[in-house]
Amino acid sequence: MTEPDLPELDVEVPLxxxxxxxxxxDAGESLxxxxxxxxxxxxxxxxxxxxxxxxxxxxxxxxxxxxxxxVFADLPEDEEFVVLCAKGSSSEYVAGILIEEGYDAxxxxxxxxxxxxxxxxxxxxxxxxxxxxQYQRPSSGCLGYLIVDGDEAAVIDPLRYFxxxxxxxxxxxxxxxxYAIDTHIHAxxxxxxxxxxxxxxxxxxxxEAAEDRGVxxxxxYDTIADGETLTIGTTELEAIHTPGHTTGMTxxxxxxxxxxxxxxxxxxxxxxxxxxxxxxxxxAAAMLYDSLQERVLNHDDHFIVASAHFSDAANPAEDxxxxxxxxxxxxxxxxxxxxxxxxxxxxxxxxxPRPANYIxxxxxxxxxxxxxxxxxxxxxxxxxxxxxxxxxLTN
Numbered sequence: 001m002t003e004p005d006l007p008e009l010d011v012e013v014p015l016x017x018x019x020x021x022x023x024x025x026d027a028g029e030s031l032x033x034x035x036x037x038x039x040x041x042x043x044x045x046x047x048x049x050x051x052x053x054x055x056x057x058x059x060x061x062x063x064x065x066x067x068x069x070x071v072f073a074d075l076p077e078d079e080e081f082v083v084l085c086a087k088g089s090s091s092e093y094v095a096g097i098l099i100e101e102g103y104d105a106x107x108x109x110x111x112x113x114x115x116x117x118x119x120x121x122x123x124x125x126x127x128x129x130x131x132x133x134q135y136q137r138p139s140s141g142c143l144g145y146l147i148v149d150g151d152e153a154a155v156i157d158p159l160r161y162f163x164x165x166x167x168x169x170x171x172x173x174x175x176x177x178x179y180a181i182d183t184h185i186h187a188x189x190x191x192x193x194x195x196x197x198x199x200x201x202x203x204x205x206x207x208e209a210a211e212d213r214g215v216x217x218x219x220x221y222d223t224i225a226d227g228e229t230l231t232i233g234t235t236e237l238e239a240i241h242t243p244g245h246t247t248g249m250t251x252x253x254x255x256x257x258x259x260x261x262x263x264x265x266x267x268x269x270x271x272x273x274x275x276x277x278x279x280x281x282x283x284a285a286a287m288l289y290d291s292l293q294e295r296v297l298n299h300d301d302h303f304i305v306a307s308a309h310f311s312d313a314a315n316p317a318e319d320x321x322x323x324x325x326x327x328x329x330x331x332x333x334x335x336x337x338x339x340x341x342x343x344x345x346x347x348x349x350x351x352x353p354r355p356a357n358y359i360x361x362x363x364x365x366x367x368x369x370x371x372x373x374x375x376x377x378x379x380x381x382x383x384x385x386x387x388x389x390x391x392x393l394t395n
Contacts, residue, residue: 244288
């Protein structure tokens, strides 16, 4: 989106950093957000929180010299509120107008682009010797993982925008990033595998079963097949082919952690329509059922599910990660105990809209479309929508 050319105001507008806003939301603070984006953008994707309320007024409604009193009707008069837009400039202008009108307004630095730049590191409590950390991107619900054992490290489902983070974090722990691994061809974010290969000499790994989708990388990479293993320090990572979300979807097992990609989430299961559309969705849903029953749920109940995404319906575990044990999911997610026909019908019954720009994202991740850094960042803005339901399937 092109930033508008706005008049200059003779007022100082205070800014709030995205990380500070997130801390306040996480602390349960009651906040009002004035979102100046178009209503369609606001409805598709916004900052959520237990005690966050929203007012959506597009910025252009504040451009008239004589503002209609209706513009101010829903704004809090006696408390601070946060103004945001896509990139920051129009919300700073709106906040300035409101400050001149006597309101206590602050603007979110860099707007939703700044919010999308938040990437948080939290370590899992596991039974193994390796350090396993989860990266959380609250703007989209994307999750990545760093595994460190001794002087070697691997990253699972890296995001291109944060490629340098994985290298720096591994180095800070005395390790060199050895592998960059994808669970499948992603439809909601731009993979960082090729960037880590090209810029940092990391060995890129994709599932062997994913190659048939037409992978055409301009860098060398390796594949991993069902049952094969990689070694990180003294820790083994095993590939478990779990098709359903995509034909190449692969779960990785490290100690008692199952990195399930988009196959199984802690609040839902995968949607089956992003590879072959509505026509192929019934067969993919049946394939997903078999993968879950025979290749994931057959592990002991204490195994930890660490997926590639979380939604607003997900609740973090005690260690702060978006993970859950298989036992917890078996107890709370009724879909996992359904007969196959009922499962397929249930999964297909109420799927959310497909991820924004998903075709361009898939083609970029296949290597058949080029996207520079700015376009890649723009493509993946918004919710991931890779689960079969926007609502939690857990009770």
